[in-house]
Amino acid sequence: MEIASGFVIVFAACATLLLDRAIAIRPRWAVARRGIHLVPPPAVQRNVARQRIQWIDALEFAHLIRTDPDLVIFRLIDDRAPEGEHAKPPGVVALTMEQLANTIPWIPSGSRIVIYRLGGISASQAAKVATVLRGREALFFSGDTHHEVEAEFSEPDFAA
The missing domain is CATH 1.20.5 (Single alpha-helices involved in coiled-coils or other helix-helix interfaces)
Structure with a gap:
């Protein structure tokens, strides 16, 4: 029983x-x-982040510098970068990936963000930055930026 x-x-x-x-x-x-x-939520977040990244070239970058007063420009640097790589043009903030992650929440939502790196941004770095941006819209400067970016910030020669 x-x-x-x-x-x-x-x-x-x-x-x-x-x-x-x-x-x-x-x-x-x-x-x-x-x-x-x-679709599981993490996959949705990755796709949304990827869609909010736009690659721009030198002409678009130069136009933005001249016309957009709310433009925030970041230059990605490595932790172990040579001393010369830390030099930057005026108006540009040089940050490591960790510093960028800590800075993003403090930037007003209406500001446009441009991110570049000497030697260009690889696909894996772009994915890491997209994760750090947490869905914020950003512009990535494509190509080797050493001369192109710094030429935009050089002061004009008024002596000529």
Whole structure:
């Protein structure tokens, strides 16, 4: 008799779990039958971040410098960069990736952000920066930027 009552209790517990699981999964089955696939939130965040990054060239960059007063320009540097790489033109903030992550929350949402790096930004670096930006819109300067960027900040020669 005790074995039978134990069997009934185990059977009731299993039936309850199966019923609960069926109720939880049923909406997913209905969605899957209609051909709709749900995307997990981290994948959505990665795609949104990737879509909010825009690559610009030297002409667009020069135009932005002249016309956009709310432009914030960051130059990515490495922690172990040679001393000469830390020199920067006026109006540019040189930051490491960690410093950029700490700075982004303090920038007003209406400001446009341009990010460049001497030697260019690789795809893996762009992905890291997109993660650091947390969905903020940013412009990446494409190509080797050493002469192009710094030429935009050089002072005009008025003696000529």
